[in-house]
Amino acid sequence: MPKYFTLVEANEALNLIRPLMDEVMLIRQRILANQPEIWSAVEKSAGNGGNPTLSKMVVDFEKFDALIHKMQDAGAQIKEINIGLLDFSALKDGREVYLCWQHGEGDIAYWHEVEDGYAGRQPIHSF
Numbered sequence: 549m550p551k552y553f554t555l556v557e558a559n560e561a562l563n564l565i566r567p568l569m570d571e572v573m574l575i576r577q578r579i580l581a582n583q584p585e586i587w588s589a590v591e592k593s594a595g596n597g598g599n600p601t602l603s604k605m606v607v608d609f610e611k612f613d614a615l616i617h618k619m620q621d622a623g624a625q626i627k628e629i630n631i632g633l634l635d636f637s638a639l640k641d642g643r644e645v646y647l648c649w650q651h652g653e654g655d656i657a658y659w660h661e662v663e664d665g666y667a668g669r670q671p672i673h674s675f
Contacts, residue, residue, distance in 0.1 A: 550637040550644075551623050551637065552637050552638055552639050552644070553623060553636040553637060553638050553647060554638070555638070555647060555656060555672065555675065558623075558636040558638065558647045558649075558656050559655045559656055561622045561623050561624065561636065562634075562649060562655065562656060564622055565618075565619050565622055565624055565634065568615045568618055568619050569615075569619065569632050569634070569651050570651075571611070571615055572612060572615045572616065572619075572629070572632070573632055573651055575608050575611060575612045575615075576612070576629065576630070578608055579605065579608060579609075579612075582605060616629075619634070623636060623637075624636060625637070625646070627665075627666070628666070631650055631651065632650055632651025632652070633648070633649075633650050633651075633666060634648070634649045634650075635647065635648050635649075636648075636649075636656070638659065638675075640659070640675060644662055645659055645660065645661055645662060645675075646659060646660055646661075646662060647659050647672075647675075648660055648666070648669050656672060657671065657672050658670060658671060658672060659672055659674075659675045
């Protein structure tokens with residue numbers, strides 16, 4: 549059974565998650581910036597025992613994974629990592645909905661029905 553957050557609880561969790569997501573987005577940018585070099589290094593190192601570029605990137609991938617797990621442990625559901633989109637399960641009139649946050653936003657300002665997704669985000673004042 550999922551943990552259901554109140555808006556206050558979700559914003560408190562977000563205070564812990566926001567710096568983690570900031571770091572995830574920075575790591576994501578580094579990975580994307582190095583993508584051509586990484587692929588080339590993977591191809592070259594497949595049979596020769598490794599590559600220093602890949603060794604450096606392994607640290608980023610491990611940190612990325614640890615940060616994702618910390619956010620999930622705090623109750624966030626990661627919906628779209630490329631834009632830093634998170635949902636928190638909540639109840640509205642006895643049914644499950646999501647409190648929705650995207651990297652770069654302040655406090656949670658949107659919610660949506662489970663089946664509506666990001667496209668169905670509604671202002672939090674209607675929650």
